[in-house]
Amino acid sequence: MAERTLRVLVGKPGLDGHDRGAKIIARAFRDAGFEVIYTGLHQTPEQIVSAAIQEDVDCVGLSILSGAHNTLLPRVCQLLKEKDADDIMVFGGGVIPDDDIPGLKNAGLKEVFTPGSSTEDIVKWVRDNVHPRA
Amino acid sequence: MSLAERILQGDTRAAARLMRDIDDGYASAREELKLLYPHSGSAYLIGITGPPGAGKSTLVDQVTEAYRRRGKRVGIVAVDPTSPFTGGAILGDRIRMNRHADDEGVFIRSLATRGHLGGVSRSTGDVALVMDAMGMDVVIIETVGVGQDEVDIVKMAHTTVVVMVPGLGDDIQAIKAGILEIGDVFVVNKSDRPDADRTVRELTTMLEMNSARADDWRPKVMRTEAHRGTGIAELVEEFETHRSHLFGSAAINRFLAEKGARTFMEILKDRLFAEVFAPLEADGRFARIVDDLANRRIDPYSAVEAVVAERFAAGADN
Ligand SMILES: Nc1nc2c(ncn2[C@@H]2O[C@H](COP(=O)(O)OP(=O)(O)OP(=O)(O)O)[C@@H](O)[C@H]2O)c(=O)[nH]1
Ligand SMILES: [Mg+2]
Numbered sequence: 001m002a003e004r005t006l007r008v009l010v011g012k013p014g015l016d017g018h019d020r021g022a023k024i025i026a027r028a029f030r031d032a033g034f035e036v037i038y039t040g041l042h043q044t045p046e047q048i049v050s051a052a053i054q055e056d057v058d059c060v061g062l063s064i065l066s067g068a069h070n071t072l073l074p075r076v077c078q079l080l081k082e083k084d085a086d087d088i089m090v091f092g093g094g095v096i097p098d099d100d101i102p103g104l105k106n107a108g109l110k111e112v113f114t115p116g117s118s119t120e121d122i123v124k125w126v127r128d129n130v131h132p133r134a
Numbered sequence: 135m136s137l138a139e140r141i142l143q144g145d146t147r148a149a150a151r152l153m154r155d156i157d158d159g160y161a162s163a164r165e166e167l168k169l170l171y172p173h174s175g176s177a178y179l180i181g182i183t184g185p186p187g188a189g190k191s192t193l194v195d196q197v198t199e200a201y202r203r204r205g206k207r208v209g210i211v212a213v214d215p216t217s218p219f220t221g222g223a224i225l226g227d228r229i230r231m232n233r234h235a236d237d238e239g240v241f242i243r244s245l246a247t248r249g250h251l252g253g254v255s256r257s258t259g260d261v262a263l264v265m266d267a268m269g270m271d272v273v274i275i276e277t278v279g280v281g282q283d284e285v286d287i288v289k290m291a292h293t294t295v296v297v298m299v300p301g302l303g304d305d306i307q308a309i310k311a312g313i314l315e316i317g318d319v320f321v322v323n324k325s326d327r328p329d330a331d332r333t334v335r336e337l338t339t340m341l342e343m344n345s346a347r348a349d350d351w352r353p354k355v356m357r358t359e360a361h362r363g364t365g366i367a368e369l370v371e372e373f374e375t376h377r378s379h380l381f382g383s384a385a386i387n388r389f390l391a392e393k394g395a396r397t398f399m400e401i402l403k404d405r406l407f408a409e410v411f412a413p414l415e416a417d418g419r420f421a422r423i424v425d426d427l428a429n430r431r432i433d434p435y436s437a438v439e440a441v442v443a444e445r446f447a448a449g450a451d452n
Contacts (some may be wrong), residue, residue, distance in 0.1 A: 036225065047236050054242055
């Protein structure tokens with residue numbers, strides 16, 4: 001039987017202006033052999049969750065700089081749960097204070113990457129932890 | 135409950151999952167497609183092709199908005215290329231369509247070519263079929279951005295739209311003649327740019343030089359500014375005019391016959407290949423054949439003849 005190709009959605013919720021980080025990650029994922037659904041800037045959690053479902057991704061990686069991480073990231077996890085789609089893993093990266101990380105993980109985020117994480121770290125984490133759903 | 139049954143009840147997760155199974159070549163997908171097939175055949179399929187960055191996705195977004203205003207449900211299949219080096223892909227067409235992401239009347243699926251030539255993935259036709267069976271009134275297929283004559287889309291879509299941009303200048307002469315023959319509608323997008331008039335003129339002249347088509351349809355050149363929505367209403371009108379022309383003439387029978395023949399032959403090719411190849415790969419014989427070929431102990435013609443003859447002699451149950 002054919003092998004699955006890993007599908008990842010990369011998006012940037014919130015209102016802040018640039019998506020350099022998200023683009024770097026998208027390219028790193030492509031170079032790792034994943035199919036990256038890149039949705040760009042200014043996504044609402046609702047849009048991200050609908051896209052994740054329609055695209056049948058295995059995980060969602062969200063880049064966030066605006067400081068609204070404590071509302072936007074948990075909201076994505078909650079909406080996935082409501083749609084019975086919380087088998088889609090969510091991870092986040094950006095300027096997120098260490099103190100906020102436990103709360104985010106409690107809310108359903110599988111991993112949180114801070115500016116200290118390299119793209120290699122992130123790709124490795126996805127390889128080790130996300131497996132295409134059967 | 136099967137995926138197909140769930141899809142027919144409106145379950146979008148099931149639809150998304152079946153599309154994945156189709157894309158990944160799961161044999162089970164075929165069973166689901168058999169069940170969905172009788173529920174397909176009513177969607178209007180529009181194919182959009184044209185060079186990279188011409189504004190195809192932006193046009194898809196606008197056309198989708200126009201059809202939503204008419205109360206139509208819209209499916210979108212957006213294809214982007216797979217990197218031949220890594221097997222990965224960045225599928226970025228959704229960026230232009232985000233406003234439709236959480237509209238229940240729109241379903242967008244991004245596909246990677248996965249090495250398939252012809253502007254779309256192997257799975258594109260079947261993914262469009264799933265959208266059709268889901269009850270989408272219109273299914274729009276965006277090909278990868280290559281300015282070649284993407285024959286695949288022509289055979290798949292009722293209306294093929296070729297998008298160009300001004301400033302092609304003399305290059306327009308260099309455009310493969312084929313592309314002028316595949317379009318039912320031509321669009322000069324980015325007509326806010328200075329050279330737009332000239333491009334429209336040149337394109338119109340070249341189209342007039344084409345010999346008359348068997349279906350008696352005369353393709354028009356439309357002008358749009360997709361990022362502003364200018365010219366979209368006229369464009370959608372032209373789609374509908376073409377659709378009426380197609381369905382109101384014998385051309386539809388020809389289209390359906392060609393589509394049927396092509397689909398049949400593709401599935402047959404895939405099946406025959408799998409029938410012969412899968413057992414060879416499973417028992418390691420393929421590796422030995424490759425080794426023999428590399429050492430020139432056999433020639434590839436005889437090698438293929440031998441395995442095909444063996445497979446047919448073995449009958450259907452093996
Ligand atoms: N000036 C101008 N820019 C436009 C117009 N339509 C689209 N664009 C811009 O052109 C760029 C490319 O648009 P897309 O819709 O992504 O083009 P595409 O053909 O889908 O690109 P690929 O899928 O990468 O081949 C975007 O920045 C759009 O905003 C237009 O009518 N005028
Ligand atoms: Mg595009």
